[in-house]
Amino acid sequence: MTRRPTWYLATTLLISGCGAGPTGPSASDPQDGITIYEHPQFKGISRLLLTDVEDLDDLSGGCNQNSRFDPRLNFDDCISSIRIPPGWRVTVYEDPRYRGDSVTFTSDVQDLDDVKGGCGGDFDDCISSIRVSRQ
DSSP states (O other): OOOOOOHHHHHHHHHHHOOOOSSSSSSGGGGGGGEEEEEEGGEEEEEEOSBBHHHHGGEEEEOOOTTTOOOOOOOOOOEEEOOTTTTTTEEEETTTEEEEEEEEESOOBBGGGGGOOOOOBOOOTTEEEEEEEOO
């Protein structure tokens, strides 16, 4: 049996306790729902969604679309990419209450700027309601 220095054991326990090891705590399992992101390529502020959102103006977080002095942050017209795990379906709408141009996805969308429709010719920063379901 090889003796290891005490600092080695202490370091191993510290790293494991901080979640760096394989048994450490993890973020929400993406299989639990879809994740919307503020920026393309799954970057920026994100939010896990398990159910429909009739008006993204009511979903806190996201970015400030109104003015630099408005402290209210939400996801209305503030989604640029979406992670969609296998078995999930997402329909995004240009307007609140599931109205306006829409498109349905069953796999990840890295950049909504590449999806035609919505305002300005694409769906980047142009989603105001979203339906989430399992296939």
